[in-house]
Amino acid sequence: MxxxxxxxxxxxxxxxxxxxxxxxxxxxxxxxxxxxxxxxxxxxxxxxxxxxxxxxxxxxxxxxxxxxxxxxxxxxxxxxxxxxxxxxxxxxxxxxxxxxxxxxxxxxxxxxxxxxxxxxxxxxxxxxxxxxxxxxxxxxxxxxxxxxxxVSVGDRVIMGGGAAVHQFVRIGHHAFIGGLAAVSNDVIPYGMLNGNPGVLMGLNIIGMQRSGFEKPAIHAVRRAFKTIFDSQSPIRENIARVREQTDKNEAIADIIAFIDAESDRALSSPARGQRG
The missing domain is CATH 2.160.10.10 (Hexapeptide repeat proteins)
Structure with a gap:
């Protein structure tokens, strides 16, 4: 001033x-x-x-x-x-x-x-x-x-036109929210969510590339994503498997820390109705 x-x-x-x-x-x-x-x-x-x-x-x-x-x-x-x-x-x-x-x-x-x-x-x-x-x-x-x-929105999040976010929802950094999406639950860092109700469709790969991620790191995050959201096992068990298997990867660590944090909302997932 x-x-x-x-x-x-x-x-x-x-x-x-x-x-x-x-x-x-x-x-x-x-x-x-x-x-x-x-x-x-x-x-x-x-x-x-x-x-x-x-x-x-x-x-x-x-x-x-x-x-x-x-x-x-x-x-x-x-x-x-x-x-x-x-x-x-x-x-x-x-x-x-x-x-x-x-x-x-x-x-x-x-x-x-x-x-x-x-x-x-x-x-x-x-x-x-x-x-x-x-x-x-x-x-x-x-x-x-x-x-x-x-609502908490992390750095470098992009939200498409008409998207609406429920109170107390957290949206992790580098996430992408599609137009007209209804965001009722938390969205992981680097997540890509679309639809009404909102469904986690995968990872914001383009956003990761723009932020300088190299291909090996992106592939590692993809593998971790598939493991974490493997519907055959509870998410908490899947996260434990990722912790055992993965090398140090800041993006994966951010995703796990986001899921581990306390929240008033459930976790958006690739399947409607699936909760963290």
């Missing part, structure tokens, strides 16, 4: 038709377009751009270089009947692109009180990030993607 002396050298460009309430902290080179409304507890980092008709309310922080397109609404109260006006937060990282009509809400006081979004993420038109979600970096939410409350 800027000091008064720095602001004099690099003033923000605030349109006369915008409303910036007293108390808002505005960084250097910020642009606030016509008919935007910035609340008194908002903090805008350097080089943030609010195009027009953007509403930023609550205790909301927007990181350096993030661009917000018209009609986005950020930091308003959670859509939760148990919210009674407590001071909770929305924190958005650096260099994000937030397209038209996107909504993101602050957290609930009984769940940590904070909704977070990482760096370099892209939120396409009318996607929604509900209270207490934690979205990683380099994530893409396509048009009309809906995240219910308390």
């Amino acid at each position: 800027t000091t008064p002396a720095r602001a004099a050298l690099h003033p923000a460009k605030i349109h006369p038709a915008a409303i910036v309430e007293d108390g808002a902290q505005i960084g250097m080179n910020v642009e606030i377009g016509p008919f935007c409304h910035v609340g008194p507890k908002v903090r805008l980092g350097d080089n943030v751009r609010l195009m027009s008709h953007v509403v930023v309310q609550g205790s909301t922080t927007i990181g350096e270089g993030t661009v917000v397109f018209p009609n986005a609404v950020l930091g308003c109260a959670p859509q939760n009947i148990h919210y009674h006006g407590e001071d909770t937060e929305l924190v958005i990282g650096r260099s994000c692109t937030i397209r038209e009509g996107v909504t993101m809400h602050t957290g609930m006081p009984d769940a940590g009180g904070k909704t977070t979004v990482g760096d370099n993420s892209l939120f396409l038109a009318y996607s929604h990030v509900a209270h207490d979600c934690h979205v990683g970096s380099n994530v893409i939410l396509s048009n009309n993607v809906l995240l219910a409350g308390h």
Whole structure:
């Protein structure tokens, strides 16, 4: 955030038709377009751009270089009947692109009180990030993607248009969620899920290749995937077999750690109704 002396050298460009309430902290080179409304507890980092008709309310922080397109609404109260006006937060990282009509809400006081979004993420038109979600970096939410409350989305996840995620679901890093998918259960790192109800269709091989995985490592993860989700044995027994058989492979370790972690939801699998 800027000091008064720095602001004099690099003033923000605030349109006369915008409303910036007293108390808002505005960084250097910020642009606030016509008919935007910035609340008194908002903090805008350097080089943030609010195009027009953007509403930023609550205790909301927007990181350096993030661009917000018209009609986005950020930091308003959670859509939760148990919210009674407590001071909770929305924190958005650096260099994000937030397209038209996107909504993101602050957290609930009984769940940590904070909704977070990482760096370099892209939120396409009318996607929604509900209270207490934690979205990683380099994530893409396509048009009309809906995240219910308390959803966790790992780094480099891509979600197709119209996908909807049940509350408390975890989506592991590098996962791919197909368009219109109904995500009711956790999705492993590198997983690829499609359908309604959502079915784990395999691994996001393209995503792994883009992230620099070499063929031997990808083949090892494929073998581990087949073993873990072998329907002839319980998943816990299958994981024990993978631990015994596999060499050190960071991706396999991440998948196993994800499955081992406590969760409020079951585990998405290649067979509908199969639970972890």
